[in-house]
Amino acid sequence: MPSSVIQWFPGHMAKARRQMEENLKKVDFIIEIRDARMPFSSANPLIDELGKNKPRLVLLSKMDKADPETTKRWIEALENDSTSVMAVDLVKGGFKNKVSARSLALNKALIEKQKKRGIRPRPLRAMVAGIPNVGKSTFINSLAGRKAAMTGDRPGVTKSLQWVKASNELEVLDTPGVLWPKFDSQRSALVLAVLGSIKDDVVHMDDLAIFAADYLSKTMPERLKEVYKIEKIEETPWETLEAIARKRGWLQKGTVDENRTMRTFIQDIRSGKLGRITWEQPPHVSKEESEENSTTAEQAVSAHPEAAGKEGE
Ligand SMILES: Nc1nc2c(ncn2[C@@H]2O[C@H](COP(=O)(O)OP(=O)(O)O)[C@@H](O)[C@H]2O)c(=O)[nH]1
Ligand SMILES: [Mg+2]
The missing domain is CATH 1.10.1580.10 (Conserved Hypothetical Protein Ylqf; Chain: A; domain 2)
Structure with a gap:
């Protein structure tokens, strides 16, 4: 079953929450992927709730399919002191260095603190989270230098590694947090359906x-x-x-x-x-x-x- 037609039940949500809580303990910050064509409806409230004390790098994926001017305005609207926002074409690639640089800037306070305490700098650690089909696997595989053929949600495919080394400064958790989309309003349901993120038969x-x-x-x-x-x-x-x-x-x-x-x-x-x-x-x-x-x-x-x-x- 392709990821785009996953149906969310309370059991799935509870499991996603537990996994997110577990993974958050292991990381310095969150890389949240949202779809640039629907940055509102592809967001998930759980990230805000559980991740409120961690810096966040928001990647607006599929920028190649979104209106460029609107993407610029979304970046301005979403950025704040603890949130850095970047538009990306995950299929095209070429974002690795930028992501590393942004991650360092976003975690300046942590790095300073470690330096003061005389701790040797270690790579920053992040978890990747987002709703199905936003490009989580494409992103992780691209950082790992793996083939795009491994995308998808087949069980076992991404179980071998725990940390993916993006650069000397950045590692990401191999398994992304998969969250449900914002189908709580009729409009969001329509947008998600137009873009094929929820089943056609829901609307x-x-x-x-x-x-x-x-x-x-x-x-x-x-x-x-x-x-x-x-x-x-x-x-x-x-x-x-x-x-x-x-x-x-x-x-x-x-x-x-x-x-x-x-x-x-x-x-x-x-x-x-x-x-x-x-x-x-x-x-x-x-x-x-x-x-x-x-x-x-x-x-x-x-x-x-x-x-x-x-x-x-
Ligand atoms: N055009 C375009 N397609 C993308 C981008 N990111 C992901 N995709 C495609 O979106 C689909 C879902 O990607 P995948 O990584 O499996 O999403 P996941 O469910 O979040 O792991 C795949 O067909 C990808 O090739 C992007 O930035 N641009
Ligand atoms: Mg995936």
Whole structure:
């Protein structure tokens, strides 16, 4: 069973929690991987809760599939004193030195403390955590110099080593913490489903297509018009989908084939035909705006992730 369709039950969650607690005892800091296309819904509250006393390096993976401008804004929004954020293409690689350098900067206090106490510097130790399919195995294997063929969640595949040596300064725990995604809101469930991180049958294809058409109409209307050669964005997402269907010939006996339209549209998104898309907008971080707007950043994201941004092209 591929990792993307893991179903989470209370038993799984309790086990994930115990493992996370165990692993946290062995490490100096956490490397949290989130999907750059959904930095909000691919986060897990357990990391905040159990890891609140450890520095954190957040890797926004699959940056090659996310909107570059939005990724920049997410980095600004997520960074703070104890959190360093980096966008990465884990498949392309070339991030090893950067990750090591960031890890050293993030753990400056610890390194200073060791020096003062006359302790010989040892490599920093980190655990990798994240929801299924964000690229945890790809990341660990890349640090280890192992073949990408070992990705996936087959039991036993990554059991041989305990620590993976990334550099003289950094070691990561071989086994990542696998956590559940944020499917606690309808919107998060839709985003996770569009990106194939939860089973399609948890949400209806109709809801998925309408949600996606609505979001793209609002955030990247020009892209939608260009890709499908439609004249304008219609009043409702369904009308826009109908216009697309007519243009594309997704018809049956001269009328729009609803099922085919919904399915093909979602397929187009997943295959990358619509280009780089980020499905969640970061909260605003500029001072003026936070004064104008009384809602906090987290509230803004959870309530109206789509309302915060405009076309980023
Ligand atoms: N395009 C792209 N694909 C990635 C990236 N990171 C991981 N993947 C792909 O995402 C899928 C899941 O990766 P995997 O490492 O198994 O995720 P895990 O479940 O977190 O261990 C694989 O097909 C990877 O090749 C990335 O940065 N960019
Ligand atoms: Mg894995």
